[in-house]
Amino acid sequence: MGRMSSESPKRVVFEQFAAVAKAAAHPLRLEILEQLAQGERSVEVLANRTRISIANASQHLQHMRRAGLITPRRAGKFVFYRLVDDAVLAFLASLRRIAELESAEVERVVRTYFKDRDSLEAVSRSQLMDWLNAGIVTVLDVRPEDEFALGHVPRAINVPLSTLERRLADFDPDREIVAYCRGPYCVLSYEAVAMLRARGFKVQRLEDGLPEWRAAGLPIEVGLPQ
């Protein structure tokens, strides 16, 4: 960079585009964006989830705010950030798609880590809707409870990964289970599938995650059950 100035309007526009891309061009910021794809989050929550300091998280958030990716809302002493528009979801999705083309890398990493190649096969959203309507499937949401409360697939049950082992008795071994999480690369849902399969359950992953379910215009249920 350095001596890029603002002569022609074409240049100015390309610099705007570049600023947006640059704001997303950092692994931690992408991790934060994935969090925000679920809904509003405070600075502290984001810092904890990504395991960085508050000041560092704040700095990354400022960066993305200036680029127009996210927008803040002050509520009392907390500041909540959210994605500025669904266009940001589309942006993240296209990033994923391009990275997958070079999939020798991305796919290999995911596969060698989780070993079980089958656990990568995913159920489509429309397929899950059919099964839900027919009532022949248990949907498992492995995200933390607060994310679940903000919106989830209808009739899904919320069992965070940390408590999954203790609640195995709640599941019918003869019933098909579909697990989902934040997004296509959310580690939690892979681990849930691997763990349940090891115990003999019939379980698959939902393609992508909740943000994509919402973006597809499919029904969302809000709040905690019972």
Added chain:
Amino acid sequence: MGRMSSESPKRVVFEQFAAVAKAAAHPLRLEILEQLAQGERSVEVLANRTRISIANASQHLQHMRRAGLITPRRAGKFVFYRLVDDAVLAFLASLRRIAELESAEVERVVRTYFKDRDSLEAVSRSQLMDWLNAGIVTVLDVRPEDEFALGHVPRAINVPLSTLERRLADFDPDREIVAYCRGPYCVLSYEAVAMLRARGFKVQRLEDGLPEWRAAGLPIEVGLPQ
């Protein structure tokens, strides 16, 4: 950045995504990508079009190649680069959309430069297809001849901006003209519209540009006319 290592697979994947975004996070590289959205280009042509040195262009191209955005093909002593997949077009489109949200900036720049606010109103692709089928419109492609030869809207006539003034007599002042170019921010088509309007022609811009027309699955004509 700095001390980002490859502990968890989640991190690894986010680093892949970040590498893709970073490869696009530079105004010159985005300008090169816009060129490549038209089709293959040699290193020399790209360097000339973006007004940078060959070595510099080569370096930027290497960068994007490593990130999996573009791919080279050697033909004799030339190396031609092209976009690796249409997913890159989708990526560029989402970048544009996000930058437009912050449109106070992007739109203002384009408008204040071209003054004529009306010249921004665009004809939709489906509208143009209707007009083309009805034979009631002249389509004007203002890109350079070599880009035109690689593919253009059916029955379009190719008049690069530099020769437009000399060929004004070829146009019927009572016939609607639709001009298009590389993409939504291609300066050429704005200037063509402004110039023709100043001469009293009825002229509008096509929304976006040829890559988007192609991506929409609409017919393309190849080669030079006559």
Added chain:
DNA sequence: GAGATATTCAATCAATCACTTGAATGATTA
């Protein structure tokens, strides 16, 4: 208003990036 809590700001250092220059490949042509 004082104290506590959540977030942002400011300053610093090491690491990375973009561009230039000149030399090195790779492929064609004479």
Added chain:
DNA sequence: TAATCATTCAAGTGATTGATTGAATATCTC
């Protein structure tokens, strides 16, 4: 085989970035 042309590589320099630390601001509670 030598000469030429297109592209890539390698090294050097100035500018920018990311993370850390500690101080500053804003809001709430008492």
